[in-house]
Amino acid sequence: MKILDVQGLSKHFHGLAAVDRVDMHVDQGEILAIIGPNGAGKTTLFNCVTNTLPPTRGSVIWKGEDIAGKGPHVAAQKGIIRSFQQTSLFSGLTVAENVLIGGHRRFHSGLWKTMIGAPSAREEEQQNRLAAADILRTYHLEDKRDRTARSLPFGEMRRLQVAICMAGRPELLLLDESAAGLNPEETQRLMDMIRGIQAQGITVCLVDHNMKFVMGLCSRVIVLDAGRKIAEGTPAEIQSNQQVIEVYLGGSQFA
Amino acid sequence: MDIFLQQIVNGLTMGSSYVLIALGLTIIFGIMNVINLAHGSIYMIGAYLTYFLVQRAGLDFFLSIGLAMGASIPFGILIEKLFFKPLRDKSELSVLLVSVGILVLLESLAQLFFGSEARIMRTPYSGVIYHLGEITLTLPRIFLFGTSILLVTGLYLFIQKTRLGKAMRATAQNREAAVIMGVKLDRVYSLTFALGCALAAAAGGLIGAIFVVHPNMGFMPQLKGFVVVILGGMGSIWGAIAGGLILGLTESLGGGYISSQYIDAFAFIILILVLLLKPSGLFGHRL
Amino acid sequence: MTKARMIFGLIAVALIILPFGMPDYYLHLMIMAGISSILALSLGLLVGYLGLVSFCQASFYGIGAYTSALLTTNFNISFWFALPLAGLVASFFGVIIGYPSLKTKGPYFSIMTLGFGQIVSLIFVNWVALTRGSQGMPGIPSPGSLVFPLLGTISFKAKIPYYFLVLLVLAVTFFFMRKFLASHLGRSLTSIRENEILAEAVGIRAMKYKLMAFIISTFFAGLAGSLYAHYFRFISPVSFTVFQSFDTLIKVIFGGAGLLIGPIVGSTLLTIIPEALRMASEYRDTIYAVILLLVILFLPAGITGELKDRFLSRRRSKGKA
Numbered sequence: 001m002k003i004l005d006v007q008g009l010s011k012h013f014h015g016l017a018a019v020d021r022v023d024m025h026v027d028q029g030e031i032l033a034i035i036g037p038n039g040a041g042k043t044t045l046f047n048c049v050t051n052t053l054p055p056t057r058g059s060v061i062w063k064g065e066d067i068a069g070k071g072p073h074v075a076a077q078k079g080i081i082r083s084f085q086q087t088s089l090f091s092g093l094t095v096a097e098n099v100l101i102g103g104h105r106r107f108h109s110g111l112w113k114t115m116i117g118a119p120s121a122r123e124e125e126q127q128n129r130l131a132a133a134d135i136l137r138t139y140h141l142e143d144k145r146d147r148t149a150r151s152l153p154f155g156e157m158r159r160l161q162v163a164i165c166m167a168g169r170p171e172l173l174l175l176d177e178s179a180a181g182l183n184p185e186e187t188q189r190l191m192d193m194i195r196g197i198q199a200q201g202i203t204v205c206l207v208d209h210n211m212k213f214v215m216g217l218c219s220r221v222i223v224l225d226a227g228r229k230i231a232e233g234t235p236a237e238i239q240s241n242q243q244v245i246e247v248y249l250g251g252s253q254f255a
Numbered sequence: 256m257d258i259f260l261q262q263i264v265n266g267l268t269m270g271s272s273y274v275l276i277a278l279g280l281t282i283i284f285g286i287m288n289v290i291n292l293a294h295g296s297i298y299m300i301g302a303y304l305t306y307f308l309v310q311r312a313g314l315d316f317f318l319s320i321g322l323a324m325g326a327s328i329p330f331g332i333l334i335e336k337l338f339f340k341p342l343r344d345k346s347e348l349s350v351l352l353v354s355v356g357i358l359v360l361l362e363s364l365a366q367l368f369f370g371s372e373a374r375i376m377r378t379p380y381s382g383v384i385y386h387l388g389e390i391t392l393t394l395p396r397i398f399l400f401g402t403s404i405l406l407v408t409g410l411y412l413f414i415q416k417t418r419l420g421k422a423m424r425a426t427a428q429n430r431e432a433a434v435i436m437g438v439k440l441d442r443v444y445s446l447t448f449a450l451g452c453a454l455a456a457a458a459g460g461l462i463g464a465i466f467v468v469h470p471n472m473g474f475m476p477q478l479k480g481f482v483v484v485i486l487g488g489m490g491s492i493w494g495a496i497a498g499g500l501i502l503g504l505t506e507s508l509g510g511g512y513i514s515s516q517y518i519d520a521f522a523f524i525i526l527i528l529v530l531l532l533k534p535s536g537l538f539g540h541r542l
Numbered sequence: 543m544t545k546a547r548m549i550f551g552l553i554a555v556a557l558i559i560l561p562f563g564m565p566d567y568y569l570h571l572m573i574m575a576g577i578s579s580i581l582a583l584s585l586g587l588l589v590g591y592l593g594l595v596s597f598c599q600a601s602f603y604g605i606g607a608y609t610s611a612l613l614t615t616n617f618n619i620s621f622w623f624a625l626p627l628a629g630l631v632a633s634f635f636g637v638i639i640g641y642p643s644l645k646t647k648g649p650y651f652s653i654m655t656l657g658f659g660q661i662v663s664l665i666f667v668n669w670v671a672l673t674r675g676s677q678g679m680p681g682i683p684s685p686g687s688l689v690f691p692l693l694g695t696i697s698f699k700a701k702i703p704y705y706f707l708v709l710l711v712l713a714v715t716f717f718f719m720r721k722f723l724a725s726h727l728g729r730s731l732t733s734i735r736e737n738e739i740l741a742e743a744v745g746i747r748a749m750k751y752k753l754m755a756f757i758i759s760t761f762f763a764g765l766a767g768s769l770y771a772h773y774f775r776f777i778s779p780v781s782f783t784v785f786q787s788f789d790t791l792i793k794v795i796f797g798g799a800g801l802l803i804g805p806i807v808g809s810t811l812l813t814i815i816p817e818a819l820r821m822a823s824e825y826r827d828t829i830y831a832v833i834l835l836l837v838i839l840f841l842p843a844g845i846t847g848e849l850k851d852r853f854l855s856r857r858r859s860k861g862k863a
């Protein structure tokens with residue numbers, strides 16, 4: 001069942017098409033990978049889906065509703081949460097605060113209710129703090145909860161980034177180059193983490209360069225090159241696709 | 256019809272003063288990425304210097320302006336080294352705030368030393384009036400317009416033709432690359448700031464001869480200078496020229512036909528419209 | 543935490559006992575410090591928690607002052623209704639000015655507020671029918687007397703009751719902001735300052751929260767304006783210019799924009815110290831400017847920020863030993 005359906009998506013920068021009429025979809029519960037050489041438009045595609053950058057053309061249909069061009073917070077409010085290629089955190093805030101803020105879409109109390117201390121608002125705050133503590137435990141960040149985000153070592157920053165995304169209980173998680181800069185051990189841990197996320201019923205779509213990472217996790221792969229979709233299929237099908245091999249210059253990454 | 260032409264002429268002359276102020280602001284922003292709210296104070300000091308040189312020392316008007324410009328150069332370099340250099344890599348807002356501090360400091364000192372009464376500069380050119388058909392032109396206004404053209408051309412040639420000018424342009428386009436290529440950032444920054452101050456001082460002296468000289472005279476013109484810079488595009492010289500003339504004309508025509516009380520409001524309405532509709536201005540970011 | 547509570551309690555008690563037996567002049571200073579603290583707090587929310595420098599805070603101060611003055615003189619509305627209405631009218635204009643301004647970033651925002659501030663000043667001076675222009679508006683009444691159970695009828699023409707009125711509004715302002723900042727709304731605000739793109743990516747609509755902060759900020763600025771108007775009982779456009787905004791900004795930065803008590807400390811010190819040193823008012827602006835420059839260059843976190851850093855680092859070194 002499709003939960004995300006991208007139709008005819010294009011993004012132009014000064015006449016240059018970074019993403020060129022891409023059609024793709026994401027099925028509920030799957031782990032989908034988007035791969036392609038540098039500059040293929042993978043991150044731009046993510047940006048358009050979440051509206052961090054508004055698409056030039058096309059529609060982004062999430063659970064039957066077209067959210068294209070509606071503003072980055074809309075996608076998140078409706079359940080699509082993404083990570084960023086350059087580790088993006090609330091650097092000056094503590095780890096605990098980072099996760100609390102990540103859970104923003106679960107807060108519904110308005111200004112009035114919050115300020116007068118209405119029971120529903122207090123209850124909500126309490127619940128979300130407990131949920132945040134849970135997330136900290138799951139991602140092994142509990143003992144670092146009062147440290148500022150920028151003081152964490154690199155690997156833990158990456159973990160925090162995923163924790164922030166998960167705090168909002170997304171339905172679709174978009175991970176952009178989440179394995180970048182991780183050593184083999186950390187990469188394995190990340191793979192387990194993502195499998196665990198899938199087990200919770202969350203759909204995952206990731207962009208990455210690390211082929212072992214991608215092939216080991218995903219049931220379906222989409223290949224982009226120069227803004228266009230050039231192939232789609234299972235990892236095995238992609239690995240034997242002639243066009244894909246050419247695009248990657250000899251296919252040494254598939255070893 | 257004659258009123259219309261007169262308004263056009265007035266608009267162009269006032270506009271040329273805005274061009275001078277905006278030029279200084281725009282090169283300082285384009286090259287140093289500094290928003291200098293103290294620019295108006297330098298303008299004011301230029302006016303006072305010119306005033307004293309003309310009234311007390313009895314020097315020729317143009318010589319006085321030249322000297323005022325010259326004096327503003329080391330003054331500007333001093334301000335740049337003391338206040339802007341330490342904040343060079345800090346937030347834009349710190350820089351903005353420090354320029355507010357300099358603004359208040361200079362204006363309050365001027366008030367202390369010179370008193371707040373308005374002074375009138377009397378030069379041999381003051382009372383000279385020409386009539387061109389229906390249009391009236393005073394000589395100081397002609398000087399303003401003419402000197403502005405001269406200074407603008409001078410600045411343009413300097414930036415386009417000299418080595419230092421090239422260094423300035425390079426810094427504006429890509430600071431890191433310029434440094435790698437051997438541009439001495441300190442020198443470029445000091446020079447840019449000094450040039451901006453010289454232009455402001457000249458504008459002050461020229462306008463001071465038309466209107467009056469007083470400690471707060473720089474604030475409003477500087478604000479309008481900012482409007483011009485944003486209208487024309489931060490960092491663009493052509494933008495400053497076009498924007499300054501457009502503003503001058505808008506004020507003149509608007510003040511004449513719509514409302515003379517709210518004449519200052521035109522500038523701010525333009526500002527708000529530009530920031531909302533096309534924040535990069537008419538010519539975008541270029542030098 | 544009890545140590546902080548004790549200190550806090552002592553300060554509260556001191557503030558309550560202070561006015562009794564104090565000469566009128568010092569009481570006047572305390573009232574001025576209080577009013578400017580409310581104004582500074584309102585600006586501090588924008589500067590410290592949104593990272594936005596607004597140069598038109600005095601405009602909202604003025605809108606609050608004129609609204610309150612007009613309601614009480616022309617429409618005979620009681621001060622006790624005019625006060626909150628002044629805040630509401632100020633925040634209404636806060637939306638009008640804030641919505642376009644908040645679409646711009648950083649220094650462009652500041653320049654935009656500079657523009658709006660000038661327009662509002664022009665209106666104060668030129669719309670003579672409404673504001674009486676440069677001549678100013680005299681004859682603003684003091685707040686009407688109130689009857690209290692144990693104290694009887696209190697007239698607010700006297701300084702001591704007015705002091706407590708200002709203190710009360712200041713306390714309300716402070717505690718409101720503290721609660722706001724501790725809530726998820728305040729957290730959302732801080733997150734926008736830290737990383738706006740990430741904040742949007744987790745569902746925080748930046749514009750909504752920026753506008754919310756702006757509305758709160760301008761509301762309290764309006765309240766301060768009303769308190770000012772009914773204390774001096776005369777207002778004129780010259781008190782609400784961009785230089786007044788600069789003044790308030792200096793108090794916020796000097797006290798420290800990052801902490802809520804910063805603006806209060808800054809306002810109080812900068813109201814009282816110049817008087818205490820018997821400085822002629824003509825030097826005041828120069829001194830303010832020098833203070834601002836020194837603070838930006840050497841003490842960017844302001845007085846309270848620096849004290850907090852020293853305190854924290856001493857704690858850390860004690861812990862290590």
